Amino acid sequence: MSIQMKNIQFPSAxxxxxxxxxxxxLKGKPFQSLFTxxxxxxxxxxxxxxxxxxDKLGDNLxxxxxxxxxxxxxxxxxxSQQVYGETSSQFFTLLQESVERGNDCVTIHSRVPFKWDEENLTLLAKYLAENTFKLFIENEKDPILNVFNKINAPSVKGFIIxxxxxxxxxxxNVRSISINTIPYHHDGASVIEELAISLALAAKYAEQEGSYEKMIxxxxxxxxxxxxxxxxxxxxxxFKVLWKAFSKAYKVDxxxxxxxxxxxxxxxxTKADPYVNLLRAGNEAFAALIGGADYFTVHPHDCLTKxxxxxxxxxxxVSLVLKEESFVENVLDASGGxxxxxTLTADYAEKAWELFLEIEKAGGIDAYTQSGQLQAxxxxxxxxxxxxxQTRKDSLIGTNIYANPADEVPAETNPQFAQIKRLAIPFEKLRVNYKEFKPRIAILTYGKLKDFKPRADFVDGFFAxxxxxxxxSGEITNIEAAKDWMEQANYDYVVIxxxxxxTKLLLPSILELQPKGILVDVAGKYxxxxxxxLEKGLNGFIYAGQNIVEKLTEVLESLKGVQQ
Incomplete structure (x- = not known):
C-alpha cells in the first residue's frame, strides 16, 4: 500500500x-475581489x-x-529580552534570572525607576562584561554610559541604540551606530518607508564616518x-537584497x-485586552525567526502598563519555544523559494530603492525630514x-472586533512607551468615556429571531x-407591542x-411617538x-463599513446633550 502511495501522481493544473x-x-463576485x-x-x-x-525575476531569483x-x-x-525592575534589587534579580533562563542578549532601557549610581553601575558592568548586550539610551550624556568606565575588557560585545x-x-565590538527604523514604524511607516529609511540612515552615517567601511x-x-x-x-x-545594492554603490561587491x-x-x-498581545507577539516573533533576524525582543503583553x-x-x-520546537533556526532561509x-521580497526591494533614491535626491534623510515631506x-x-x-477593513482583535465588554482599560501607563501612536488608543479612550457616562442602551429586536439576529449581533459587537x-427587547412581532415597549422603555438610546x-414598516410608527429623551438609531443603511x-427625528444609522469611533463619539455627545 505504501509503495502504491509513493507512485501516485496528481495531475498539474x-x-x-x-x-x-x-x-x-465566487458565485457572481468578481475575480478581482481576490486581489488585495x-x-x-x-x-x-x-x-x-x-x-x-x-517571469518576474528570471535569472535574478x-x-x-x-x-x-x-x-x-x-x-x-x-x-534579546528586556530587563525590568521597580527597584535596583528587583532589576538585578530579574537580570540574573533572565541570563540563567536563556536570554542571549541582555537588553536594558536606561529609563528605569532607580538611579544609575556607582553601586548599580559596578554591578551592571559585571553583566555587560560577560554577556552580549543591547542598551537603549536617551543621549550621549545618559548616566548608564558611565558603566563603560568600569569595564576593562575591550572584547565586550554589544549594541547601543x-x-x-x-x-x-x-x-x-560595541556597535553604536544605530540604523533604527522603529520610531518611523510607530509613526505610521509602511514596509517601503522602513526599508528606504534604513538605507538613507546608513548613507548619512557613512558620510559622517568618512567611509562605508567605518560605518559598517x-x-x-x-x-x-x-x-x-x-x-x-x-x-x-x-532588507538584505537592498543592503547588497546599497553596498555596491560604495564599490563593495x-x-x-x-x-x-x-x-x-x-x-x-492594546491595553484593554492585553492577553491578545501574546498572540500578536508569537506571530511577530515567528515572522522574524523565518525572516532571518539575528536578535529579537518580545515585549511583555502588559508592557504598556506595568x-x-x-x-x-x-x-x-515565546522565543524559546519557537527556537526549540519549530526547528526553523536549523534551516537557512526557511521561506526561500x-x-x-x-515575489513580495522583490516588490519591496524595488519600491524601497525608488524611495531611497528620492530621499537622496532631496538631500538625504535630514533634508527630507526637515522639508516636512517625510512627516507628511x-x-x-x-x-x-x-x-x-476604525471601519473594520483591518481587524484589531479584541479591540474593533471580538471585543470583550468586561475588559477594563488600566489607568497606569509605562512611560517608556507612552508616546507610541497605537491604533487602539481611540477605542481605549472611548471605552473609558462610556464607562464614566454609563448610558442605558437597548436593542429593539423586531420580528422572528432568525430575521433580526444578524443585525442584533452586529450591534452587540459594535458596542462591545x-x-x-x-x-x-426579545421577539416583538407587531407594531403595537413595539410602541408599548418604547413608551415603557427606561433607556437613553435604542437601536432597532x-x-x-x-424596519420600513415599524420605524414610521416609532418616530410618531417621538420618545422623550430617547435617541433612536436603526441597524442598516437604508x-x-x-x-x-432623519427629518422625522431618527438619530442615525449603524452599519458595516461605518467608522466605529466617529459614530460612537457622536452617540455619546448626543446622549450628553439630551441629558443636559
Missing amino acids: SYDEWKEQAIKA ETIEGVTLEPLYTQEMLM EKQISTIRSLKDSAGFKI SHQGNMLSNFE SKSFVSFAIDTQFFLEIAKLRA KPAAIPVMAETSLRSY PTEKSIRIARN SYFIE RLDRLFESRLDAV TVGIVPEK AAKDED KQEQEEW
Whole structure:
C-alpha cells in the first residue's frame, strides 16, 4: 500500500484552470475581489506560481536567494529580552534570572525607576562584561554610559541604540551606530518607508564616518515586526537584497552582513485586552525567526502598563519555544523559494530603492525630514491605518472586533512607551468615556429571531468595542407591542434591529411617538429612506463599513446633550 502511495501522481493544473474554478466558487463576485492592495501599494494575488515568479525575476531569483542567505550575520536567532525592575534589587534579580533562563542578549532601557549610581553601575558592568548586550539610551550624556568606565575588557560585545552616531571608539565590538527604523514604524511607516529609511540612515552615517567601511563596522539595523506575517518575513529578506545594492554603490561587491535587531511592534498592542498581545507577539516573533533576524525582543503583553515577573518570563519563553520546537533556526532561509514570498521580497526591494533614491535626491534623510515631506508621508499612512481599523477593513482583535465588554482599560501607563501612536488608543479612550457616562442602551429586536439576529449581533459587537452590553427587547412581532415597549422603555438610546421590510414598516410608527429623551438609531443603511427618517427625528444609522469611533463619539455627545 505504501509503495502504491509513493507512485501516485496528481495531475498539474494551470493558472487558467484554477482561475476558472475560483470564478465558479465566487458565485457572481468578481475575480478581482481576490486581489488585495496593501498599504505599500503592492497587490497581493490570490495564487502565485513558479511561472509567475520566473517571469518576474528570471535569472535574478538565484541571485536574490543567495544574497539573502549570505548576509545573515549570526548562525541563530538570539533572544534579546528586556530587563525590568521597580527597584535596583528587583532589576538585578530579574537580570540574573533572565541570563540563567536563556536570554542571549541582555537588553536594558536606561529609563528605569532607580538611579544609575556607582553601586548599580559596578554591578551592571559585571553583566555587560560577560554577556552580549543591547542598551537603549536617551543621549550621549545618559548616566548608564558611565558603566563603560568600569569595564576593562575591550572584547565586550554589544549594541547601543540612540539618536547619535558612533560613541564608543575604545570598544571594538560595541556597535553604536544605530540604523533604527522603529520610531518611523510607530509613526505610521509602511514596509517601503522602513526599508528606504534604513538605507538613507546608513548613507548619512557613512558620510559622517568618512567611509562605508567605518560605518559598517559599527552599525546595526533595528526593525519592529508587525502582525502581517508574510509581509514582515519579506521585509527582513528585502532588507538584505537592498543592503547588497546599497553596498555596491560604495564599490563593495561582497558586503559584510550587518546585524539585524528586531522586536515586536507596539503599534498594534492594546491595553484593554492585553492577553491578545501574546498572540500578536508569537506571530511577530515567528515572522522574524523565518525572516532571518539575528536578535529579537518580545515585549511583555502588559508592557504598556506595568510588566510583571510572570509576563516577562512568558515573553522570553515565546522565543524559546519557537527556537526549540519549530526547528526553523536549523534551516537557512526557511521561506526561500516560496513563490509568494520571493515575489513580495522583490516588490519591496524595488519600491524601497525608488524611495531611497528620492530621499537622496532631496538631500538625504535630514533634508527630507526637515522639508516636512517625510512627516507628511508618515501622517498619511498612519491616518490610513487608523481609518482601516476604525471601519473594520483591518481587524484589531479584541479591540474593533471580538471585543470583550468586561475588559477594563488600566489607568497606569509605562512611560517608556507612552508616546507610541497605537491604533487602539481611540477605542481605549472611548471605552473609558462610556464607562464614566454609563448610558442605558437597548436593542429593539423586531420580528422572528432568525430575521433580526444578524443585525442584533452586529450591534452587540459594535458596542462591545466600548465595553457596553445592550439589553434586548426579545421577539416583538407587531407594531403595537413595539410602541408599548418604547413608551415603557427606561433607556437613553435604542437601536432597532430587524430585516429591511420590517424596519420600513415599524420605524414610521416609532418616530410618531417621538420618545422623550430617547435617541433612536436603526441597524442598516437604508439610503432611500435616510433623509425622510432623519427629518422625522431618527438619530442615525449603524452599519458595516461605518467608522466605529466617529459614530460612537457622536452617540455619546448626543446622549450628553439630551441629558443636559
